[in-house]
Amino acid sequence: MYRVKEAFYTLQGEGAQSGRAAVFCRFSKCNLWNGREQDRASAVCNFCDTDFVGTDGQNGGRFESAEALAAHIRRLWPGEQGRPYVVCTGGEPLLQLDEPLIAAFHQAGLEVGVETNGTLPAPAGIDWLCVSPKADAEVVIRRCNELKLVYPQPLALPDRFVDIEADHYFLSPMASPSLPEDGPDPVKQSNTRKATDYCLQHPRWRLTLQMHKIVGID
Ligand SMILES: C[S@@+](CC[C@H](N)C(=O)[O-])C[C@H]1O[C@@H](n2cnc3c(N)ncnc32)[C@H](O)[C@@H]1O
Ligand SMILES: Nc1nc2[nH]cc(C(=O)O)c2c(=O)[nH]1
Ligand code: SF4
Numbered sequence: 001m002y003r004v005k006e007a008f009y010t011l012q013g014e015g016a017q018s019g020r021a022a023v024f025c026r027f028s029k030c031n032l033w034n035g036r037e038q039d040r041a042s043a044v045c046n047f048c049d050t051d052f053v054g055t056d057g058q059n060g061g062r063f064e065s066a067e068a069l070a071a072h073i074r075r076l077w078p079g080e081q082g083r084p085y086v087v088c089t090g091g092e093p094l095l096q097l098d099e100p101l102i103a104a105f106h107q108a109g110l111e112v113g114v115e116t117n118g119t120l121p122a123p124a125g126i127d128w129l130c131v132s133p134k135a136d137a138e139v140v141i142r143r144c145n146e147l148k149l150v151y152p153q154p155l156a157l158p159d160r161f162v163d164i165e166a167d168h169y170f171l172s173p174m175a176s177p178s179l180p181e182d183g184p185d186p187v188k189q190s191n192t193r194k195a196t197d198y199c200l201q202h203p204r205w206r207l208t209l210q211m212h213k214i215v216g217i218d
């Protein structure tokens with residue numbers, strides 16, 4: 001059984017695949033926060049900008065088989081154009097994504113991307129793996145396509161992650177978790193300046209912005 005909070009067609013807004021059309025499959029549940037506001041401050045990850053509790057979002061639900069979920073996701077891709085792409089996110093997708101589901105996505109003609117906090121081992125067969133470390137949580141994934149660190153995090157300084165092998169190293173300015181996505185966000189503005197300065201001083205790191213929030217899409 002797979003539990004999905006929501007699924008929607010949009011453009012990837014972050015990282016090296018920014019601007020690419022994708023169906024986002026947001027799995028329910030995370031291992032670093034239970035999703036309740038009253039427990040945010042004491043969670044390992046306390047800046048999450050996402051509601052991943054339950055299965056009640058758009059196109060969300062409980063799926064009995066990998067094939068049923070893959071067919072559901074494939075139907076959200078518009079027609080036959082381009083290279084159909086699913087981004088598995090959450091919540092923490094590696095609590096649920098397994099090899100049978102990856103195989104079912106591939107069978108349905110989907111390339112498979114994953115956004116993970118890196119604390120759980122990744123099943124084989126993922127086409128694009130993005131690891132985004134959180135606070136002092138141990139990262140067990142040693143190799144990925146992109147490492148995308150939300151910045152600044154006092155317990156997760158960039159230097160700690162340069163030994164993780166990645167094709168791209170990104171800093172993503174931390175946004176306020178609870179503001180409406182289209183309003184002004186002074187905290188994000190100040191974090192964007194800090195991330196910019198860090199990238200200028202440490203040119204291994206590149207800046208990525210949450211483009212979807214800038215243009216006002218999901
Ligand atoms: C909601 S998480 C879900 C996937 C996975 N649990 C993870 O943390 O990577 C998706 C992406 O949003 C990023 N993110 C979450 N809260 C954020 C915030 N307040 N500002 C900027 N990025 C944020 C995460 O770092 C991750 O790259
Ligand atoms: N457009 C868009 N791009 C994204 N990239 C990563 C996201 C996520 O929440 O995992 C995300 C998201 O929520 N929306
Ligand atoms: S950002 Fe990722 S790791 Fe952190 S609480 Fe949200 S879903 Fe979990």
Ligand SMILES: [Mg+2]
Nearest residue numbers: 049050089218
């Ligand atoms: Mg998001």
